[in-house]
Amino acid sequence: MSGSNAVAPKTAAADTTAAMPPEPRMMRLTAALFIGFLCVGLPLPVIPIFVKHSLGFGDFAVGVSVGIQFLATVLTRGYAGRLADHKGGKRSMFQGVATCACAGIVYAVAAWLPVSADIKFCVLVAGRLVLGLGESQLVTGTLAWSIATAGQPRAGKAIAWTGMALYGSLALGAPLGVALYHAGGFAYVALGATAVPLIAGVVAYGVPAVEALHGERVPLRRVLSLIWQGGVALALQGVGFATIGAFASLYFTSRGWVHVGLAMTCFGVAFAFMRILFGHLPDRIGGYHVAAASMLIEAIGQALLWLAPNETVALAGALVTGIGCSLVFPSLGVEALKTIPPTSRGTAMGGFTAFQDVAYGVTGPITGVLATHYGYPSVFLVGTIAAVSGVVMSRVARARALSSS
Template identity: 30%
Template structure:
């Protein structure tokens, strides 16, 4: 049984890498299970089981809907029972999702039975995703001094992104692995991806045994209600939700936008977006801790919006690829720059609840943006998607600026108090 680490006071602390290396590994392994089935799941439902693209889309959306619905409960559990326990629950739920997928791929249940098991797997992963994202982010914040919260969020965020990307890459290789194993082992690509979905979080559970548990912060004051937390963090959450429309627009539609213009490099644009997203965290991981006003977040949103608007009017594929990279750079910094004022707006004992509700704004954007963009594409063309998303990101500057103005006012009041 591991012992909780003591709460850390503000000021110098041990190396962030030393503190967060095991939590980062745990979260990375857990979120590999989110990426592993991405490539094969829609194909399994659409082509193999024969339900078509509409049902496949609904199956994929189930996970995001479950995550959105369970965010408030996940945050409460993490605050009351500890972030380490919340992450452990997320790992278990993720492994269960892989088990459901594996049974769907192996048992002779027919298309309806297999679809039911896949839906159960999506529900389990929806719950697991909430615990891993919210619990993992709060875990990293609680393990360091509060003045390092932004850097911790950036660090754990890279682990999350790497885990999803690695899982997606390995899941995409599942078909080739299945072909290599035949005829010795008769497993199709979907079953191989399901095994990875199950095994990766189980490996995370092993490392979680040795990872430090964060302190459970207590307070003499009555805990804030859900409504009070929403009122405290709605500005940064609204800003992040509007910014997330840009993320969804690029990741969901940039390839199709390239195809409609006769460009065959849409995959490079996505890769450029992802690479810039990761690279930005390296030199600017602590920018939200050093910020003394809204200038950094306004610049990050300007980079995101600027990239989207250039994507709208780009005259060549390489300019569009550069614009996608600029968008990824801006989006990468937006998350921590708005998360920090959100978590500083509530008592530390309710950090996870604030993070859960803040992350819920991304879930809403992920649910709303694709269908709205589909309507825009059908009526005004794929390029117009980036114009509308760019306008939404520019609108995010208003609540983002207000969030930082209020944060600085509150910190000024706290520092001047006797």
């Protein structure tokens, strides 16, 4: 009797999961996230142009309109992580899909509403806030789902593939968003941003859910106390991407360079290829070593953007920045997961990613003020200093990990 009770009956979902190896499921989730995250990539290079040239606001407003989404994401990462831990990553991901589609609808209202520029800007900001809520659930849910599907030995690969999807999506989304903007204005971008998360939901729908693990949950505050040093290093890395996302299109426009959307494409392509070729390194040689070397490369890329005499050097700077940024999150993420039990992976990844979101949210407004007074190159000087500081912080995090082991 006891022997028969020791073996739980398999459900249909369990049979489906067993029949489908982890890699195909991870690839399906990666593809879904790639498509869904276009709702972030499409408007990213367009919003600065729309806010400054169509609505007539200054650089500070540009920084707010870009950064406010990431601040909203920070405030909802904890919720998204708890949702993934308690209800499963699939539930979190699909709630994110619906919320991101709603953000696109709000963008469309901002584009079509026949009101003053001030009201349009407020509606746009509301859309960015909705997108922040949706993005936190979409990314955290997909990441937790993919890690649970992959298992702990392949956690680094799952994180690497997730990031590859995100920044590959940014690489495609930037020129596509600019093309849509030129074809039909911000309304076309809004329609695209509404459609892509719904398509992502269709792609991911057939992937089996992984049941949430039962056991003791680590509170978010405790999680943050365990991972904060690596999180600060991650935040410092995020400044480089934030400067490109917020001001590369305006920087290129101010210099009369024609490939306005190509900086984000160079960043994203380099980012994705690094994940493909070297995504295994954090699991093999240790995350802290890879993170420190990566942020040093990022600093070089930001310096090239800061000092760029022409468009070619600026694009090279964006490319090198993408190379440097690529492996920082999986490197530090793998180290963070070592300190957190599996029952709290979603909370850990939500809290860890929040550090990066803080960088994205704060960088825009601060560098907007600098751009107004000192010109657009100054924002990339900030990125250079932040990346060098990240090298130091990753070393501090490694020293702490060694002392506590």
